[in-house]
Amino acid sequence: MHMNSAPHLLAEDRPEYERILDDALRHAHERPDLAAVGERLNAVQLRTMALDATELITSTAATEYxxxxxxxxxxxxxxEGEDHGAGTGSAAARPHQSGAGIGAVVTVLAPVLAGTAAFIFLLAGYLLRLLDPPPSFASTxxxxxxxxxxxxAAAILAAAVGLLITALRNGSDSQPxxxxxxxxxxxxxxxxxxxxxxxLERGILPFLRDALADPEAGPAARTPLPSANRIPKVGYSRPDFSSPGDGPAAGPRPTFTSPDFTSPDFGGPEHELD
Known part of the structure; x- marks a missing residue:
């Protein structure tokens, strides 16, 4: 099993490694030493091999990394130290923040309260106008x-403008x-x-050159697979099991006979010992 990430390469730098590799493969036709890309090994196969050899390639630039x-x-x-210092000295900004919080609450509650009051006054006023004679305060x-x-309506418009300004401010503060x-x-x-x-110079490019110069890399392989000659051999081989009839003629098998057990000869009184 290949390791796709080197122990000394942090996860946040993995995309940068892949970007440098992709850039080298994209501009391989501009380098004479990589002109063989696409003949026996294409860019996809080379990329897969380089990703499998991440630990080997990145170790060449371990000092710089x-x-x-x-x-x-x-x-x-x-x-982080500056942020911590700014956090400890932010007590003076708290009144401003609390004021901004109160303003947000008022902006949200004003349309609700004003709308409720409008509904109540209009409903009560028009119901009182139906009386005969209508009370004098019905028109009021x-x-x-x-x-x-x-x-x-004005509160709703002000809230919409406030949300638009906040969105624009947050968009300008964020940076790619x-x-x-x-x-x-x-x-x-x-x-x-x-x-x-x-x-690039000590890791990726030499690896690509060596892969292209490797005579064992065949053009028929869609994905680079480890060659059979590169698989390390274990220092022992499996035992050679063969059927009994395959070997040399075996000698006669020893025969075993069960011992001849006979029951003791028990007789009458005439057989008693003297």
């Missing part, structure tokens, strides 16, 4: 109902992963580029 991981961990540690209740209806990688500090970016270069 270790330096890159250390630089990245130091960057993350400093970023109807006017109040229409006022709360207008407040409901590629932009974050481009904004890495110079030392981390250099360490990453050194690892990529070493992985």
């Amino acid at each position: 270790k330096h890159y991981v250390q630089a990245r961990e130091e960057l993350r540690g400093s970023a 209740m109807v006017s109040a109902g229409w006022f709360f209806a207008a407040v409901t 992963i590629d932009d974050e990688e481009d904004e890495l500090p110079e030392d981390v970016a250099r360490a990453r580029e050194a690892w990529r270069h070493a992985l």
Whole structure:
């Protein structure tokens, strides 16, 4: 069974390894030493072989990778320290946050309360108008109902605008992963580029060249399988079992006869010992 991930290659760097491998295979026609791609082994077969040999390939750039991981961990540690410091000093921002929370509650409750009041006032006002004679405050209740209806519409419009502004702000704050990688500090970016270069030049390209030069790789194989000559032989072989008639003529088998047991000769008094 092949190992698809090297112990020293972190899971988060596995896609980067595959991306470098795919890029090398994509531009293989630009390299004279890889011009044989597609003759005996195609790009899919080479990619499968390289993924199976991840541990072997990535070990050629172990030094550069270790330096890159250390630089990245130091960057993350400093970023976590800054976040912790910002969290301890955020007490001054809490009133602003509480104010924003109250505003959100008011924005949600205002349409509900205003709509309920509009419904009650309009229903009561129009029912009172049906009386004969109608009370004098019936028109006042109807006017109040229409006022709360207008407040409901305005509150709904304000809530929609607030949600739109929040969505736009959150969209502008989020950045793609590629932009974050481009904004890495110079030392981390250099360490990453050194690892990529070493992985390509000392690991992936030599592996592809050796695979293409291997005479045991046949063009008929759709997927690269281990050659029979490359399977390590165990230091012992299975015993040679053969049927009894296959070997040399066997000698006569020994015959066994059961011992001749006879019952003791018991007689009468004349046979008693003197």
